[in-house]
């Protein structure tokens with residue numbers, strides 16, 4: 001893999017070898033910050049491009065941050081000109097399913113139009129490689145379990161549709177303009193890297209593990225469980241939780257694949273193990289040694305009972321496998337990050353965990 005490039009130093013000397021830079025859109029967010037850490041672990045310099053709408057300035061520790069919107073062509077062109085990245089990892093997106101239903105215009109504009117302006121900026125800078133954060137939401141209600149990449153994609157909300165549209169755009173740009181893309185369809189990113197002070201800090205928090213932790217610590221009164229009468233072993237929905245650091249390693253492998261000239265690819269990134277809501281609750285209770293108060297509600301429309309990846313292509317093509325295999329270990333990292341955030345950011349900590357800056361790091 002390219003880990004250094006010839007460049008011009010600040011005194012104008014040619015051919016100075018410097019670590020290669022990778023532009024990470026959304027690098028100040030949850031997944032993006034872990035991707036930046038993983039890139040730095042490979043000797044690459046992550047350049048974060050993020051408008052900080054949902055990200056955190058302090059999540060950026062491994063390279064420069066440029067505050068900008070992917071819908072702003074001038075800001076993008078400046079970042080490409082300043083850093084000459086060899087590739088882009090495109091994590092920036094609005095990613096709340098419910099919000100996408102009530103404000104689809106913002107989702108199509110940000111996620112689809114924003115990606116088009118990013119691709120234009122890449123073309124202007126001669127950058128041909130992009131790793132894209134797609135989602136299992138593109139599958140909608142799956143017809144097959146576990147879900148292979150070839151499964152029919154029928155997203156059931158605007159968020160999932162924006163991701164599918166970008167997948168299709170990337171495919172067309174590959175055929176017409178030679179853009180090489182690695183489309184990574186994440187399942188449920190979970191856990192944190194508390195040793196490096198990064199983790200999940202969304203506001204509002206909608207993901208199950210952080211919400212279960214907030215319920216365990218009484219920062220919300222209870223955890224809503226949407227349906228306990230599904231045809232699953234304990235009646236609650238099952239999902240595929242992949243540790244966010246494993247997910248980040250998947251990006252590094254996909255990037256290596258692209259930079260080695262092996263061509264575009266589309267892969268699921270999941271563990272292939274279904275975990276139920278009750279199993280998550282049990283893990284949070286075990287790790288936190290607190291009870292998680294539950295409130296049982298009716299099923300949410302469009303929630304499939306079981307959703308997990310067939311991860312065999314990622315294993316066979318990239319050699320990818322998740323290092324975190326036990327859900328208790330994943331939850332423990334989320335818990336440790338939560339405790340750390342409480343200790344460091346108490347005055348800034350909103351009721352749903354919305355601290356914008358973590359003061360200890």
Ligand SMILES: NC(=O)c1ccc[n+]([C@@H]2O[C@H](COP(=O)([O-])OP(=O)(O)OC[C@H]3O[C@@H](n4cnc5c(N)ncnc54)[C@H](O)[C@@H]3O)[C@@H](O)[C@H]2O)c1
Pocket residue numbers: 025026027028029030031032049050051052053054055056068069070071090091092093094095110114133134135136185186187188189190202
């Ligand atoms: N977290 C998951 O479980 C999950 C699952 C499937 C797919 N994804 C995808 O992975 C990506 C990252 O998700 P996340 O959970 O880290 O979300 P996040 O909200 O924590 O991170 C997204 C980042 O993108 C930035 N951003 C959004 N729009 C931008 C714009 N127009 N210009 C510049 N920056 C912008 C935000 O400020 C934020 O820092 C998203 O594309 C999401 O759709 C996430």
